[in-house]
Amino acid sequence: MAELVPYFDGHNDALLRLYKDPSGNAVTGFLNGGGKGHVDLPRAREGGFVGGLFALFSPPQGKPPDFTAGTVLNLPLPPALPLKDAVVAVMGEIAMLLRVIAASDGEVTLCTDVAAIRAAIARKSLAIVLHIEGADAIDEDLYLLDVLHRVGLRSLGPLWSRPNLFGHGVPMTFPGSPDIGDGLTDAGKRLVKACNQLKIMLDVSHLNEKGFWDIVALSDAPIIATHSNVHAIAASPRNLTARQLDAIRDSDGLVGVTFATSYLRTDGAMSPDTAMDLLVQHIDGLIERLGEDRVGIGSDFDGAAIPAAIGSVAGSQVVFEALRKHGYDEPLLRKIGAENWLAALERTWGA
Numbered sequence: 011m012a013e014l015v016p017y018f019d020g021h022n023d024a025l026l027r028l029y030k031d032p033s034g035n036a037v038t039g040f041l042n043g044g045g046k047g048h049v050d051l052p053r054a055r056e057g058g059f060v061g062g063l064f065a066l067f068s069p070p071q072g073k074p075p076d077f078t079a080g081t082v083l084n085l086p087l088p089p090a091l092p093l094k095d096a097v098v099a100v101m102g103e104i105a106m107l108l109r110v111i112a113a114s115d116g117e118v119t120l121c122t123d124v125a126a127i128r129a130a131i132a133r134k135s136l137a138i139v140l141h142i143e144g145a146d147a148i149d150e151d152l153y154l155l156d157v158l159h160r161v162g163l164r165s166l167g168p169l170w171s172r173p174n175l176f177g178h179g180v181p182m183t184f185p186g187s188p189d190i191g192d193g194l195t196d197a198g199k200r201l202v203k204a205c206n207q208l209k210i211m212l213d214v215s216h217l218n219e220k221g222f223w224d225i226v227a228l229s230d231a232p233i234i235a236t237h238s239n240v241h242a243i244a245a246s247p248r249n250l251t252a253r254q255l256d257a258i259r260d261s262d263g264l265v266g267v268t269f270a271t272s273y274l275r276t277d278g279a280m281s282p283d284t285a286m287d288l289l290v291q292h293i294d295g296l297i298e299r300l301g302e303d304r305v306g307i308g309s310d311f312d313g314a315a316i317p318a319a320i321g322s323v324a325g326s327q328v329v330f331e332a333l334r335k336h337g338y339d340e341p342l343l344r345k346i347g348a349e350n351w352l353a354a355l356e357r358t359w360g361a
């Protein structure tokens with residue numbers, strides 16, 4: 011059997027799952043395993059998962075969307091979320107992470123720079139970077155951005171698939187173009203500049219196209235899409251057009267290919283019965299446009315339907331085995347696995 015490829019993940023929703031777990035055993039379940047969701051510590055080790063960006067996400071109010079396997083996402087944009095509700099969810103998810111770290115005996119580490127990530131990986135501690143998916147929990151004056159940065163936030167996606175103070179996301183529909191609606195608001199433009207000053211990485215996943223181009227024009231940092239795929243292959247508005255990919259390449263940014271089947275498949279279906287060949291096709295397409303140094307992984311574990319062949323974080327090596335069979339050599343696999351992500355974070359945060 012081939013050696014495990016170390017794997018740093020650009021996006022997962024494990025903290026939301028832990029926060030919403032009604033059992034009272036979320037912390038011990040994460041540390042000891044137990045089969046819930048896609049991500050826990052034992053399965054991370056089995057799959058070569060050494061760390062990643064763990065999302066803070068405020069779920070929409072009301073009845074949750076129908077994410078039944080096999081359906082095609084054709085949902086309207088959820089309404090904006092009140093600030094107080096968004097803050098409660100984000101603070102709860104941070105608290106869950108802090109409880110996990112406290113109970114982990116050093117086996118889980120919150121990291122705020124690349125040196126800390128590398129040190130955690132070297133001592134076999136899961137390296138976690140805090141990311142916020144949709145800045146709904148940040149106020150217009152950006153006071154809460156400073157607070158979250160002090161807690162450890164180092165990556166931020168201004169939008170999820172709903173409007174907020176800062177701009178407009180793309181709907182969960184298929185097929186569709188990302189060229190939908192207005193770009194960043196004045197508050198959104200201030201948010202971009204503040205993130206640049208604080209060295210918080212900006213994530214363009216979930217932004218509509220005008221918002222994407224606003225960030226390209228305003229930001230002095232590499233353009234990063236933590237979990238997006240190729241629009242020319244799967245015509246979801248969540249995926250990136252050739253022109254967007256060129257802009258990411260020109261900024262020396264990175265795209266994390268997502269395992270979410272809705273953004274892999276040509277029919278937009280949330281189906282575990284999704285061939286690994288499709289994922290390989292997206293990675294080929296990203297490398298063709300971006301080069302070998304600007305492609306990583308952004309699984310969307312615990313946030314989406316993923317191919318049954320992967321199953322959970324324990325099955326992550328299935329991805330690298332598929333790429334190996336496709337002709338990718340070991341140095342390139344290690345770039346896609348973790349090295350490209352760490353280099354992109356260094357370009358964004360500094361050494």
